[in-house]
Amino acid sequence: MALDLSDTLVVGISATALFDLREADAIFQDAKRNDPKNALESYRQHMLESEDAPLADGTAMPLVKALLDLNQYCSPGGGEPLVEVVVMSRNSPETGIRVFNNIRQRQLAVSRHAFTGGESVVDYLKAYDVDLFLTTNVQDAQRVIDGHHCAAAVLKQPPNDSNHLPEGQLRIAFDGDAVIFDESSELVYKAEGLDSFLANEDRKQDVPMPAGPYATLLKKLSRLQDRLPFSVDYSPVRIAIVTARNAPAELRVIKTLRHWGVYVDEVFFLGGIDKAQVLKAFRPHIFFDDQDLHLERAAALVPSGRVPYSSGSALNQSPEGVSVEGETHDNDSEPGASAC
Structure with missing residues (x-):
């Protein structure tokens, strides 16, 4: 029987919204300008070499933690979660290992992912029952809004200090x-x-x-x-x-x-x-x-x-x-x- 998420708040989030991946992006963009034929391989090699390296928090990390904390109020004995977070990335599964590792290192209760190897993730929002899609990609957010798929936003860079944000609420x-x-x-x-x-x-x-x-x-x-x-x-x-x-x-x-x-x-x-x-x-x-x-x-x-x-x-x-x-x-x- 398929999982019923009709009463669950489902948030789809890009890897760049969850983590700060600007360094990896700069490597890709620089290679694309100077050696476009090998840009993908340069990016792939960087991601493989840094698979175990920690990533700084992206803009949406405090939100994701606060959302997932709400599942402590789920009814005893199971049932559907109150909140579900899905990480959705254009990375390939191989280059996405660094993202998977950082999710585990932070012990985030995220079990569903979509890694599309260069394709837009927007086509998969309905399949995951996403209610809110957060990304740093302007075109993806625009497609979501134009298609009336769900709510969507293009996230700004992380604030200067997020340590003041409340916990437990x-x-x-x-x-x-x-x-x-x-x-x-x-x-x-x-x-x-x-x-x-x-x-x-x-x-x-x-x-x-x-x-x-x-x-x-x-x-x-x-x-x-x-x-x-x-x-x-x-x-x-x-x-x-x-x-x-x-x-x-x-x-x-x-x-x-x-x-x-x-x-x-x-x-x-x-x-x-x-x-x-x-x-x-x-x-x-x-x-x-x-x-x-x-x-x-x-x-x-x-x-x-x-x-x-x-x-x-x-x-x-x-x-x-x-x-x-x-x-x-x-x-x-x-x-x-x-x-x-």
């Missing part, structure tokens, strides 16, 4: 418009300005917003919370929405979440206040936003990921929607680390 922060909710309200703001946006949201406060690319993930996180112990003082999962909205655009957010039957622990309506300082105080294991305007400062403080717009979105005309600093692009040939 998973914390996730989301932007609102074009992430949890669709982009229709943000388009009003872009096209007509702040006053029209505020008037539109106040007028429609009782009209639920359409779902955005992360709505399904948020709803599944909410169902996950229902299966976990909860008290006034503590919950193993804490969710925040950190949005540039302010009154009178705030009620539509809260009423939409109520309509969806979704509970979030904290909401911050900032109205122009820097998101980075709020995130520094909240200390999430990951923050998702659609604009580099907010991510540039946030990513230095907390693990962060950019949510791509769909390729046909009018928001791609905005300067905030096109910056991909710190992210990696696909290669035409077999991957170095940058191709996951």
Whole structure:
């Protein structure tokens, strides 16, 4: 009988999101420029020679640890896990041994993998029932968003210090418009300005917003919370929405979440206040936003990921929607680390 993961939160993660593989990627890219015929062999040789070498944590490592810790709350006697993490990599199985070794060295409870030897891993997301895909590869994330496979983000470089992140509790922060909710309200703001946006949201406060690319993930996180112990003082999962909205655009957010039957622990309506300082105080294991305007400062403080717009979105005309600093692009040939 096939494993039923319908009630399990499944996170697919690239090797470059889990570990810092920039050195290996630099070797591949340098060889590709100077000796393209032997670039793959140079990369392969480096990975074989360093199979037992430790890797530094990637941006998503704190999140993965916090997610896997939730399985301590599984019902006695087995049953499906609360959370499943799948490592998905363009490396070949042979060059991926270094990744396998580092997973074991850290005693991460990751048992499922997909190593595709240069092919995109996106085609296998459905097979693994992935709800969230985290990568450093821009093209892969874009394919996921355009195909409506699941939520996806392009991770920024690791923050300067992740030792301050809490243990014993998973914390996730989301932007609102074009992430949890669709982009229709943000388009009003872009096209007509702040006053029209505020008037539109106040007028429609009782009209639920359409779902955005992360709505399904948020709803599944909410169902996950229902299966976990909860008290006034503590919950193993804490969710925040950190949005540039302010009154009178705030009620539509809260009423939409109520309509969806979704509970979030904290909401911050900032109205122009820097998101980075709020995130520094909240200390999430990951923050998702659609604009580099907010991510540039946030990513230095907390693990962060950019949510791509769909390729046909009018928001791609905005300067905030096109910056991909710190992210990696696909290669035409077999991957170095940058191709996951």
